[in-house]
Amino acid sequence: MFSGNFVKHSAILQTALVLFADHGFHDAPMAKLAESANVGVGTIYRYFNNKNNLIQVLYKSVEEALHQAIIEEVDPSFSTELQFKHLITNLVHYLYAHPTVFKFLEQYYHSPFGLEKKREKLFLDDTSTSNNAFGAIFSKHPANSIKALPISALHALAFGPVLFLLRDAIGGLIEMSESLVQMVTEGCWDAIKKDDTNDSDTG
Numbered sequence: 001m002f003s004g005n006f007v008k009h010s011a012i013l014q015t016a017l018v019l020f021a022d023h024g025f026h027d028a029p030m031a032k033l034a035e036s037a038n039v040g041v042g043t044i045y046r047y048f049n050n051k052n053n054l055i056q057v058l059y060k061s062v063e064e065a066l067h068q069a070i071i072e073e074v075d076p077s078f079s080t081e082l083q084f085k086h087l088i089t090n091l092v093h094y095l096y097a098h099p100t101v102f103k104f105l106e107q108y109y110h111s112p113f114g115l116e117k118k119r120e121k122l123f124l125d126d127t128s129t130s131n132n133a134f135g136a137i138f139s140k141h142p143a144n145s146i147k148a149l150p151i152s153a154l155h156a157l158a159f160g161p162v163l164f165l166l167r168d169a170i171g172g173l174i175e176m177s178e179s180l181v182q183m184v185t186e187g188c189w190d191a192i193k194k195d196d197t198n199d200s201d202t203g
Contacts (some may be wrong), residue, residue, distance in 0.1 A: 002182075005047075008026075008039060008043065008047070009047050011037050011038075011039070012033070012037050012039065012043075012044055012047060012054075013054075013057070013058050013061060015033060015037040016028070016033055016037075016054060016055075016058050016084055017062070017100055017101070017104055018036075019032065019033055019036060019200070020058070020099055020104050020107055021100045021101075021103035021104040021107065022100075022103070024107055025055060025107060025111055025113070029138045030044055030051055038048065042057040043063070045173075050120075052113065056113070058104075059108055062101055062104060062105065066091075066094060066095075066105075067132075067133065068090075069090060070090040070094060071086050071087070071090070071133050071135060072090055073086065073090075074086045074087060074090070074133065075080070079145075080137060080145040080146065081145065081189060081193070083137060083152060084132075084134075084137055084158075084188075084189055084192075085186075085189055087133050087134060087137070088158070088184075088185045088188050088189075089164065089181060089185050091162065091164065091182070092165065092181050092184070092185070094164060096169055096170065096176055099170045102166055102170060103170075107151060114198045115185070115187060129156065134158070135151075138151055138154050138155075139151075144193050145194055146193060146194060147192055147193065147194055148191075148194075151191050153191055157188070157191035157192050158188050158191065158192050159188075161184050161187055161188055161191075162188065164185075165181075165184050176186050
């Protein structure tokens with residue numbers, strides 16, 4: 001019984017991910033989701049209180065998987081520069097390999113559902129960085145290696161190029177290559193690093 005419930009729960013989330021990514025939140029009603037997931041509408045409401053709850057549960061699942069992917073092989077003993085570059089590289093690789101996740105996150109952060117989460121990421125405090133790899137870098141390392149800018153400005157400089165790269169690559173406008181990823185990663189780092197960063201922190 002538990003196994004069957006888990007399978008249905010996972011199937012609903014996976015179907016919702018695709019529908020929301022392709023059609024947006026407003027154009028993916030619960031009836032359409034139920035039909036695509038091959039379940040009854042009532043079955044969806046057994047697992048989720050409402051559509052908003054489903055979206056938030058899906059976001060949490062997507063974010064946790066993304067977080068685990070981007071921190072892979074990133075050692076806290078690395079210099080700030082190496083940590084940042086590993087995180088950016090892992091981020092690009094994961095989202096390029098999972099375009100539906102990228103499209104869903106774009107939908108989420110540009111909708112009312114994501115406003116509070118975006119605020120959390122832009123105005124980080126000490127309690128919100130434990131599971132946010134980039135937030136930890138932005139909040140703990142600026143004194144010796146990163147420009148003293150508001151978190152919102154650091155996000156724009158660090159992730160703006162990544163978003164444009166992914167949109168164009170996923171859209172088939174450019175060909176993704178490792179050399180391109182490396183150049184964009186270098187550019188992101190150059191945008192946020194302090195001009196007087198010592199060589200000792202770039203190893």
